[in-house]
Amino acid sequence: MIVTSQFRPAFWLRGPHRQTLFAARGRPTPALTIDHEFWHLPDGDVIDLAWLPDRAQPPDTPLVVVLHGLTGSIDSSYARGLLRQVHARGWRGLLMHFRGAGPRPNRLPQGYHSGDTADIGRLLVRLRERYPSAPLFAAGYSLGGNVLLKYLGERGNAAPLNAAVAVSVPFDLDRCATAINRGLSRAYQAHLLTHMRTEIRRKADVVASALTLPDLDTLRDFRAFDDAVTAPLNGFADAADYYARCSSRPFLRHIRVPTLILHAADDPFMHPDVVPRADELAPCVRLELSAHGGHVGFVAGDRFGRPRYWLEERIPRYFDTAGAGDRMRATSHASAPA
DSSP: EEEOOOOOTTTTTHHHHHHHIIIIISSSOOOOOEEEEEEEEETSOOEEEEEEOOOOOTTOEEEEEEOTTTTTTTTTTTHHHHHHHHTTOOOHHHHHETTTTTSSSSSSSOOOOOTOOOHHHHHHHHHHHHHHTEEEEEEEEEEHHHHHHHHHHHHHOOOOOEEEEEOOSSHHHHHHHHTTTTTHHEEEEHHHHHHHHHHTTHHHHHHHHTTTOGGGGOOOHHHHHHHIHHHHHTTSHHHHHHHHHHOOOGGGGOOOOOOEEETTTOOSSSOOOGGGGGGGTTTEEEEEEEEETTTTOOEOTTSSSEEEEHHHHHHHHHHHHHTTTTTTTTGGGOOOOO
């Protein structure tokens, strides 16, 4: 189902770039206390789980898992903002840093990418075992949203989630790589590539054991970087192979968990034609499409013009409604396979 979103931008933040930049850089960073858990994976790698402090909540307290976007982390304002709302409701919450994200580099040459669903799958099974009676929710932003939707489509009824939300998803990676390489959107691409080069350089010795690195400064767009680095490090033939196998759009019809997708038609990271059609969505998927909102923006305003971070209102409200009723399947998934 595709419906028109109720989001309306603040009058002083009209336009995709204002929405995108204010949400990412203009708002004060939400204050949040975090406890870090370093989770050791079966292949010897390690990832950082950033938890809200444990307040000895009852065992059936809802738990929200947040998946960040490209170059994101627990320091991303959208992640802190949502977790602050989770904390205010008395729920449990954490952000899973993908491999190589967060305060320290990971141990293996491989890093995270848009289609790597294995780690989130393992984490969700582990959380279901730890909290068997808790409603389990997940929210993914941009790259994290693509990973989440692909995972849900792969797992179908076996996904141990009660509901999910995905925001500003690059449903078609090939088209998005083309769109962000045009016009003003190239500024976002350049900013992200700077961070991506830094991440590779801080673990260059480890990466060099698996790949002969080119001059990273010559990789000026996502397609070139993914061809030279992302694809070979993660078992893909090239960027085209990576994009084809990891785009979430083909997986949407196979989702069986109640899922809300929030997307803006003016998202400067992608062309409007990446938005899936209604017949590509499973019956349990609701896509709320707004004319405005930018990329992970969605900044509304109150009657005095002060900013309201609409995503942090809409996402918990969806979990409130979707988490009730016949999808509370916690115990039945306690032993779901990884």
